[in-house]
Amino acid sequence: MKRREQVFEEVRRVTQELIRCGLAEEYNFPVIKNNDIVWGNYTDISRYLKNLEYAAIYSEIEKQHNFNMKLPDGGILQLMYRFDGHGKSLRSHRLAFYPSPSYEIYQNDAELYDADYIYGDILNKSVLPVIIRADYSSEEVDGEVHHPFSHITLGEYKNCRIPADRPVSPMQFVRFIMEHFYYVPSSQLEFDFGMEGTLRFEEHIAECDLCRSRMMI
Numbered sequence: 760m761k762r763r764e765q766v767f768e769e770v771r772r773v774t775q776e777l778i779r780c781g782l783a784e785e786y787n788f789p790v791i792k793n794n795d796i797v798w799g800n801y802t803d804i805s806r807y808l809k810n811l812e813y814a815a816i817y818s819e820i821e822k823q824h825n826f827n828m829k830l831p832d833g834g835i836l837q838l839m840y841r842f843d844g845h846g847k848s849l850r851s852h853r854l855a856f857y858p859s860p861s862y863e864i865y866q867n868d869a870e871l872y873d874a875d876y877i878y879g880d881i882l883n884k885s886v887l888p889v890i891i892r893a894d895y896s897s898e899e900v901d902g903e904v905h906h907p908f909s910h911i912t913l914g915e916y917k918n919c920r921i922p923a924d925r926p927v928s929p930m931q932f933v934r935f936i937m938e939h940f941y942y943v944p945s946s947q948l949e950f951d952f953g954m955e956g957t958l959r960f961e962e963h964i965a966e967c968d969l970c971r972s973r974m975m976i
Contacts, residue, residue, distance in 0.1 A: 761845070762842065762847055763840075774786055785829040786828045787828075800824045837853070853893075856891040921974055922971055923975075925962045928959065934954075
């Protein structure tokens with residue numbers, strides 16, 4: 760099985776698992792378009808979202824259902840991969856978690872708030888929503904500032920790129936979000952943390968990043 764099909768299958772499996780345990784309130788199953796793994800309803804709106812406030816970015820994504828999964832508290836997951844023409848070599852990925860910027864719509868959801876022991880931390884008004892992205896490019900990016908091949912970005916800080924030692928698989932990214940931001944609900948709803956991932960990408964990190972603080976995937 761080609762690497763592209765392996766990634767596609769893992770995105771499909773993790774989508775089904777979130778649906779099974781009730782953590783995917785809305786969802787689009789993955790699709791392969793040319794050399795890309797995206798989702799049904801996928802639209803490239805990135806060029807329209809530059810320099811917008813976070814609430815506007817989130818609203819546009821939500822309005823167009825431009826995601827893999829939307830969680831019960833409004834959090835959004837996007838999993839995008841690009842391969843070479845043979846489907847064997849990963850060229851890039853963009854994995855993102857967008858927390859809801861406003862919980863007003865959930866204040867009227869009595870069922871959700873009756874279970875505040877599950878979602879209390881997530882829906883706490885003092886929590887600052889922060890975008891989490893895992894980006895990868897197999898080629899060096901030209902620019903004044905160094906871009907690690909694989910890196911984690913927190914928020915929309917222009918130069919926040921925490922090096923990672925390799926690309927991130929769909930299972931690794933979703934498990935990371937569930938373990939560290941949804942541990943109580945995912946545990947209560949029996950998300951399968953032991954679900955076996957089929958992928959582990961090869962290490963790809965620049966020599967200069969080996970001397971920096973970094974994430975080991």
